[in-house]
Amino acid sequence: MNMTSSLVDYWEECAEEWDRIQGDSGDRLRRLAIYPWLLSKLRVSNDGSLLDVGCGNGSFSRVAARLGARTTAIDHSRALLELAAHRSSELDIHYILRSCEQLPEAVSHKYSAAVCNFTLQDVWDPRRVVEGIGKVLAPGGDLAIVIESEESLRSTSVHTYRRETVIPAMMADAAGHPAQRIYWYEGHYTYTFVRPEGFYLQLLEETRFEVTAVSTLSQIMWDAEPALAIDGKIIGLHARKR
């Protein structure tokens, strides 16, 4: 099995549904919990530039671009990038169709900030991605990583979507962490790798980032009315390029 192309295929399959869920500026979880946290950490403004790694339908890129940041968004799904571009026609966002495992070659200049919002948990080789981001960030630049906690990924009860059991060896990442299959809705699914938070912290240290914050963000159920917050399920890591 070709790991990279199959992971792309899953996102191509999910693209329209993902775009419907995220809309212009993100689902409720992003709007109420994650984007405020990202904006508090990333110093997004018209003085800065942002690289949105694994941008999906571009919801955070639009938030950043509207605040004046020069924004580049990279994703390996053509379908998602087309949907993102369609939603951003009035904004000056530069979209790149490429795997983020191909940073730094994929971009041509240095950024003051980068974000991986629920991207690294989908990536087969996160070390390569974080090393690549380190090369395209200016010294002192900010990196924010948002992941689901390992506990949350192993839990079946807190999600509005269905999960299958962990897929063994065949779908393990470069470091041997297994993947889980997640259904977004009938017949459409993707994979996400189940890694302990400590893995990401160690990776940041080893790739010359200084971790400055480890935050627990609420999980807000997508469809619950009123929004249902469950603590301890989403982790935000903020680090600075040494």
Ligand SMILES: C[S@@+](CC[C@H](N)C(=O)[O-])C[C@H]1O[C@@H](n2cnc3c(N)ncnc32)[C@H](O)[C@@H]1O
């Ligand atoms: C869970 S979605 C998150 C999207 C967006 N960051 C958000 O929070 O709405 C994961 C995204 O990462 C992208 N992705 C996964 N692996 C990637 C890779 N190797 N290179 C580029 N994009 C990737 C997927 O196509 C998808 O858009």
